[in-house]
Amino acid sequence: MFTQEAKAIAEMIPSRPKIAVVLGSGLGGLVSKVQDAKCISYSGIKSLPVPTAPSHNGRFVFGKLGGRDIVLMDGRVHLYEGYTPQQVVAPIRLLRAIGVDTIILTNAAGGINKNLSVGDFMMIEDHISMFVPSPLIGSNDESLGTRFPDMSNAYSKELQRIVIKSAMNIGIDIKRGVYAQLTGPQFETPAEIKALSALGADSVGMSTVIESIAANHCGMRVAGISMIANMACGILDKPLSGEDVNEAAGQSANEFQALITEIVRNIE
Numbered sequence: 001m002f003t004q005e006a007k008a009i010a011e012m013i014p015s016r017p018k019i020a021v022v023l024g025s026g027l028g029g030l031v032s033k034v035q036d037a038k039c040i041s042y043s044g045i046k047s048l049p050v051p052t053a054p055s056h057n058g059r060f061v062f063g064k065l066g067g068r069d070i071v072l073m074d075g076r077v078h079l080y081e082g083y084t085p086q087q088v089v090a091p092i093r094l095l096r097a098i099g100v101d102t103i104i105l106t107n108a109a110g111g112i113n114k115n116l117s118v119g120d121f122m123m124i125e126d127h128i129s130m131f132v133p134s135p136l137i138g139s140n141d142e143s144l145g146t147r148f149p150d151m152s153n154a155y156s157k158e159l160q161r162i163v164i165k166s167a168m169n170i171g172i173d174i175k176r177g178v179y180a181q182l183t184g185p186q187f188e189t190p191a192e193i194k195a196l197s198a199l200g201a202d203s204v205g206m207s208t209v210i211e212s213i214a215a216n217h218c219g220m221r222v223a224g225i226s227m228i229a230n231m232a233c234g235i236l237d238k239p240l241s242g243e244d245v246n247e248a249a250g251q252s253a254n255e256f257q258a259l260i261t262e263i264v265r266n267i268e
């Protein structure tokens with residue numbers, strides 16, 4: 001899968017990064033920290049979907065971060081844009097085809113657990129995927145992965161240790177929890193947040209889980225980090241807006257950039 005596209009990228013980019021970072025809403029500022037950055041627009045690669053969401057660029061950024069070769073996905077697509085789950089995970093599969101084996105998925109999320117506060121970072125320990133269609137539905141490409149992938153370690157324990165150590169190194173009190181993905185684009189109702197809380201979700205958003213499923217399926221190690229951009233509906237008596245989510249993400253930009261850089265530096 002994506003052999004042609006991977007070959008085309010290899011011809012344009014001399015580096016062969018093994019680490020990728022997917023940047024969530026409002027978190028694209030990390031691009032400015034990449035040295036020797038070389039960008040490839042998704043629109044220039046046939047078969048990749050192009051983001052329509054506000055604040056999502058649509059490009060791969062290759063270069064060096066924390067002394068390592070990396071590729072950033074600056075912008076992602078979402079189910080609510082009308083893309084199929086398979087389209088949403090296409091860039092993840094392309095990254096695998098170019099040799100990436102470790103991926104850090106990030107997002108701006110709503111905090112459900114009352115121990116979380118706006119501006120916190122939550123390391124994703126596990127996820128709830130039941131409210132979104134699986135990207136693995138349909139015929140299985142055995143060259144990518146098995147028909148029935150195990151999901152008991154969807155978020156690599158080894159990477160979780162590195163995330164915690166990295167946060168400690170730079171003085172960030174990182175939280176941990178379970179992330180649930182819903183399709184959106186509407187925010188949840190208070191009843192839905194109560195239900196998600198009862199199911200064990202600590203944060204909620206409109207991305208990440210199906211990417212994690214696809215990345216696990218094709219054999220990547222996955223880490224996940226939510227930036228808590230707002231408390232979820234009904235947790236505080238405050239209406240939600242997409243603009244507020246982006247603004248909160250922007251306010252945490254410096255910490256986010258330092259955290260991701262430190263994680264990348266520490267990845268073995």
Ligand code: HPA
Nearest residue numbers: 108109110204205206232
């Ligand atoms: N709900 C769903 N998605 C989100 C939220 C939220 O509260 N905040 C940021 N993305």
